[in-house]
Amino acid sequence: MSKPALIGSAPDSWGVWYADDPVQVPWKRFLDEVAGAGYTRIELGPYGYLPTDPSRLRDELDQRGLTVTAGTIFEHLHRQDSWESTWAGVSAVAELTAAMGAKHIVVIPDFWRDPATGAVLEPAELTPQEWPAYARQIDRLAKAIRDDYGLQIQFHPHADSHVDTHDRVERFLAETDPELVTLCLDTGHISYCEGDNLKLIQDYPERIGYVHLKQVDPQVMTKVRAEGIGFGEAVKLGAMCEPPRGIPPMPPILDALAALEHVELFAIVEQDLYPCEPDVPAPIATRTLEYLQSCGPLR
Numbered sequence: 001m002s003k004p005a006l007i008g009s010a011p012d013s014w015g016v017w018y019a020d021d022p023v024q025v026p027w028k029r030f031l032d033e034v035a036g037a038g039y040t041r042i043e044l045g046p047y048g049y050l051p052t053d054p055s056r057l058r059d060e061l062d063q064r065g066l067t068v069t070a071g072t073i074f075e076h077l078h079r080q081d082s083w084e085s086t087w088a089g090v091s092a093v094a095e096l097t098a099a100m101g102a103k104h105i106v107v108i109p110d111f112w113r114d115p116a117t118g119a120v121l122e123p124a125e126l127t128p129q130e131w132p133a134y135a136r137q138i139d140r141l142a143k144a145i146r147d148d149y150g151l152q153i154q155f156h157p158h159a160d161s162h163v164d165t166h167d168r169v170e171r172f173l174a175e176t177d178p179e180l181v182t183l184c185l186d187t188g189h190i191s192y193c194e195g196d197n198l199k200l201i202q203d204y205p206e207r208i209g210y211v212h213l214k215q216v217d218p219q220v221m222t223k224v225r226a227e228g229i230g231f232g233e234a235v236k237l238g239a240m241c242e243p244p245r246g247i248p249p250m251p252p253i254l255d256a257l258a259a260l261e262h263v264e265l266f267a268i269v270e271q272d273l274y275p276c277e278p279d280v281p282a283p284i285a286t287r288t289l290e291y292l293q294s295c296g297p298l299r
Contacts (some may be wrong), residue, residue, distance in 0.1 A: 008041030182209030254296030
């Protein structure tokens, strides 16, 4: 019997990329609107956007019937001598995530291209020598987070990072320890990079531990690829769009996810909208939840 995915949302769907940015929706409005849209689960978003005092945050969430599914961190462990600087950003996020009763940390690789300016910061590909060294550091990170905080990392392949295309995701899975590292499958980012979400689910079912549900607009992506536009600018152009207006199609993905019996799977609606007008996110979030619930086994 299929297991329904546990649906939620995230500050990203309200245009939130930073802990403090005057163009973003204030955090109380986000909490009010995400609950009003019908969601009962959220991610923390960038550390410091929501209150970081566990008691205060728990009170705010309880007032709105919300629980936390995961925190988020960035890593740059492909670079030499990067362990200490990466780990320095882990502890506060992990402590708050664990205090909220969540079990997951979404780990996003750093970008080779600046998301704000599009400037190329470093080579877009890892060398054959860098791949195994990077994988060992990711395994080390996963073990340390599990041992110190009781959390499972969910590695998030991301556009304009070194783990973005289908082939690179497969290389990453081959190099990392399946006992330690599972994927946050972001359907939008996989499609953004012309990967095959269904094939990843079918070929690596035991490595899917968490999901971000989103779509990309094929017409915008044609322009993005033709002109070599960076991810941040692509988002401003509307690369990530409201379902069912884009790809990948959601019903077959939700069916494939429901067949994964090994995990209690969180499926987080996460539509990149930065920056956006403050009245834009809530209606989209409401329609998206209604649409996804009409497609398949979600609760």
